[in-house]
Amino acid sequence: MPTFSEDTLQLLSTIAIIIFAVTVIFVRLHAAKKPTSSKKILIPPLGMVTGFFMFVFPFMRIPLSYAVVAFLFGCIFSIPLIISSKMERVNEDVYLRRSPAFIIVLIVLLIIRLALHTYIESYVTIAQTGSIFFILAFGMLLPWRIIMFLKYRKFLHETNSPMRSVTES
Template identity: 45%
Template sequence: MLYVASSVFAVLMGIGVIVIRMKASKKPTSVKKIILPPVFMSTGALMFIIPEFRVSLMELLEAMIVGMLFSILLIKTSNFEIRDQQIYLKRSKAFPIILISLLIIRIIGKGILSSSIDVGELSGMFFILAFSMIVPWRIAMYIKYQKLSRELGK
């Protein structure tokens, strides 16, 4: 039951990200819009105060490596363009496909791993995976944004 509920929640979050991304391409972006999501997400690390969510060093490293590898796909599909002397996030047809694919991989992985890893530890690992994916992605976006910003002379 918990697996199904968390999978449904993950799908809804994925749909939300796709919708937000599509809306974001219609408005100019800013440093704040790039940096704030990982800052807000970092509060989720408070889950590790509770012992059931703590992971071993090996689980931490595994989740971080997988997250960083997944971030490569997001980095490749996140580009900016200059329109009307402002910087916009470019719409990518591949982004929703990649996001849905990552979501499916996550759900399958969670199903497989839930039989051998405690649900609390697994939750901790998936938080680490997501955070390790969003931070490099947003750093890359920030670098790309700054490059275009310098071109505009801002």
């Protein structure tokens, strides 16, 4: 198996993160063109849970305090996503309106990661940096999707309610 220098690993991880961020942006923009459902809202965090298997490998493990801080920062980054996630009904379907906040948050996270990589690597390895940013991303995705699911259910209930047309008239 080939061994890579720290600089090569950093470059490869940066390229991978940029590719991942661009892919996520395109997937989200494409998904906004299709109706949403409970499954489409809840599957991403459930699918992401499998990523925690990375901690089976000792070189990926980080101190619990780092994980908690990363998760809490992720929760903070979820706030603009939560606020900007709006739904609309088109005929019988419910669509999520495109949110520029999602793209902005992803780009900000990428910039922070690139700007802080030297500082962070003085405390943890490149693999552990990936673990930290994975937990941060999960901390961003989980509350956003849970609240979006609750909003979705409330939206369905309100828009299907026969009292809605009477009270809004």
